[in-house]
Amino acid sequence: MTGNRAIFLALAFGLIEFAAFSVHSAAQVQPAESPARNFDVQKLAEGVYAVIRKDLPGLMVDANNVFIINDDDVIVVDANGAPAITTEVLAALRKLTSKPVRYVINTHYHDDHIRGNQVYRDAFPGVEFIAHAFARDYLPNQGAINRKGFLEGAPQFRDTIKELMGKNKNLGGGDLTPEERASYESDIRLIDLVLGEGAQAQTVLPTITVEDRLTLHRGNRVIEILHLGKGHTAADLVVHLPREKIAVTGDLVVWPVPLVGNPQSHVGAWAATLEKLRALQPGLIVPGHGPVMRDDSYLRQLAELFTSIKQQTAAAAARGETLEQARKSINLDEFRERFAGESSVRRVSFGMYVAGPAVAAAYAEASAKQ
Numbered sequence: 001m002t003g004n005r006a007i008f009l010a011l012a013f014g015l016i017e018f019a020a021f022s023v024h025s026a027a028q029v030q031p032a033e034s035p036a037r038n039f040d041v042q043k044l045a046e047g048v049y050a051v052i053r054k055d056l057p058g059l060m061v062d063a064n065n066v067f068i069i070n071d072d073d074v075i076v077v078d079a080n081g082a083p084a085i086t087t088e089v090l091a092a093l094r095k096l097t098s099k100p101v102r103y104v105i106n107t108h109y110h111d112d113h114i115r116g117n118q119v120y121r122d123a124f125p126g127v128e129f130i131a132h133a134f135a136r137d138y139l140p141n142q143g144a145i146n147r148k149g150f151l152e153g154a155p156q157f158r159d160t161i162k163e164l165m166g167k168n169k170n171l172g173g174g175d176l177t178p179e180e181r182a183s184y185e186s187d188i189r190l191i192d193l194v195l196g197e198g199a200q201a202q203t204v205l206p207t208i209t210v211e212d213r214l215t216l217h218r219g220n221r222v223i224e225i226l227h228l229g230k231g232h233t234a235a236d237l238v239v240h241l242p243r244e245k246i247a248v249t250g251d252l253v254v255w256p257v258p259l260v261g262n263p264q265s266h267v268g269a270w271a272a273t274l275e276k277l278r279a280l281q282p283g284l285i286v287p288g289h290g291p292v293m294r295d296d297s298y299l300r301q302l303a304e305l306f307t308s309i310k311q312q313t314a315a316a317a318a319r320g321e322t323l324e325q326a327r328k329s330i331n332l333d334e335f336r337e338r339f340a341g342e343s344s345v346r347r348v349s350f351g352m353y354v355a356g357p358a359v360a361a362a363y364a365e366a367s368a369k370q
C-alpha cells in the first residue's frame, strides 16, 4: 500500500457518510451552474416529487430528497449535507408550491441527510422533525464526534486529492483516469460546500421520534413512516406512500455501491430488512443516493450481497478463522463485478464500503453469537 493509499483510506473512513457513489457517468454530466443546485426534480405522482442529486460517483455524496405536497402543507424527506444545498432545494420546492413545510422526515442520522434541517426550521416556525428514536440519542453524542472528525479530516483530504490531480495521479498511486479526475472534482465541490459552513452548521434534533411506525393522514394521502429493521444504521426509516406505491428508503438502498459502516451498519439484519421493503411492493423506489428505481431488482441484488457476506463470514468464524483470515477466505468477486464492473472509482468504493467494513461488521456479529 502506498502512502497516498493509506492517507486515502484513513481519511475516507473518517468521512463516514460523506463517502459513497452516485449515479451518472462522467460523459453524461455537466457541472450545474451552482454545485449546491446539482439536482433534478422528478415528478413521481400527483404532488410527489423526488430531488435526485447529479453528483458524479466519488467519495462525497449528498442525499436525495422527496417533497410530498398535500392539501394544506408539505412533507419533506431528508435534508442535505449543507444548509447551502438545502436552500437551493427549498427554492425548487417554492417553484412547485407556496404551502408550508410541516414535517421533515430524516431517514437516519447521517450528516448528509440532516445538516440542512436548520433551513426548514428557520423558514417554517413550528415545523416538526421526525426521525427514529435512536437518531435522537445518537446525534448529540457519536454524531457530534463524527461531524468533528469530518470537519477536521476533510480539508486535508481535499488538499491531498488536489495535489494528486496536479501530478495526474490517483489515490492508489496510479495514473489518473478521466473518470477519476471528474470524480475527484465532484468530491471537492461537495467538500467545499460542507466546509463553507462547517463551524456554523447546527444540529436540529428530531421533535418527534418513531420506534416502529407512525402514520400521517393528509386528505386522501396516507404517509407511513416505517422502521422495517436495522441495516445501514439502527435508525433507518422508510417513508411509504401505499396509495402511490412509492418507497423512500434512505441509505438502506444506495446505488451503485452500498454504503456500509462498521460498527454503525447491521449486515446480518440488512437482507431481512430489504425483504420487508420488497414486501411493500413499491412501484417506485427513491434510494438515499442514486436514481429512482422502477423495480426491485437492485434490492434483490443488495439482499443477495448481504446474505452472502453474512453466510461466508459466519462459516469463517465457525472454522475459527480470525478476521484477517476471513478476509482472505471470503470471496466477493462476483459481487464486485455486479456492483462495480470495470469502473475503477466504483471498485475502490466496493473495497472501502463493502469488502472492508461489511466483512468486519459481519465478523463481529458472527463472533458475538459464538
Ligand SMILES: [Zn+2]
Pocket (backbone or CB within 6 Å): 017, 108, 110, 232, 251
Ligand atoms: Zn447514511
